[in-house]
Amino acid sequence: MTRNIGEDPPREFSLLLDDQLCFALYAASRAVTQRYRPLLESLGLTYPQYLVLLVLWEHDTVPVKDIGAALQLDYGTLTPLVKRLETAGFVRRDRDPEDERTVRVSLTDRGADLRTRAREVPAAMGAAMALPEKDFAEARRILRQLTINVSTQP
Template sequence: MTPPPTPVPGLSDLPDTELLRLDHQVCFSLQAASRAFGGVYREALKDLGLTYPQYLAMMVLWEHGPLPVKSIGELLHLDSGTLSPLLKRLESAGLVARERSPEDERSVTVRLTGAGAELRTRALPVPRAILRATGLSVEEVLALQETLGRLTASLGRAG
């Protein structure tokens, strides 16, 4: 009869000096993955003429239609200082139009232009290209998204 394998200690079992190692920092792993995603997205989006943040804003508009800037910011977890210049660049490119609400001058609604709506068709292959680049199955990606969602919520509560 073979003895059971020796359990691998969890991070909580490690001494503080070991926890200070770079390879034990989940934030570093996430940052490295984010940088790697950035490179893959840069390549995938270059023919669309979009940056990754612009692509996210376009995805929100393709999915939801016209939205107030505030709603776009909430969906993307971006503040207005980051979102406003991004939307201005999309407007300059002729992909979106920003209009002040007649009911509330402080509220600006963003809508797709014809060119912005047409760009969606050219963007359709991007998600599959990104999925292929991850080397993960759809199930693994969904599990990772669920874990990252929990992590984000926990960190939001802690911060």
């Protein structure tokens, strides 16, 4: 096989754990989620519940299917999360009067008020990550691109 000048040589893949990008992602994800735990416990939330509320704080009322799309969660995973948030008094679920098949999730006053208390979470996590803004933005960009690339592969 011929290569063009300036083209990268073929990548060698290793079976060493420390060489695996997937393991680095897994370890980072676990560390970040673990760091969220005490911050979110003080709000009475789990990390997945916090993600649902982030969507609702941005959009107020959202169909369940749109929350699932935003969080890349299936209906079977999302429904129990939303039910627990409803039991805690943070959200309510209603059928869309124009399409009874669609369940819409809305913030309650308690859920909207929780947003004020949650404002400290991103700053605390940013401090824990201790990345310069440029590196933070680059890491987010690369991870988003990686997600797109892996999700669109056959």
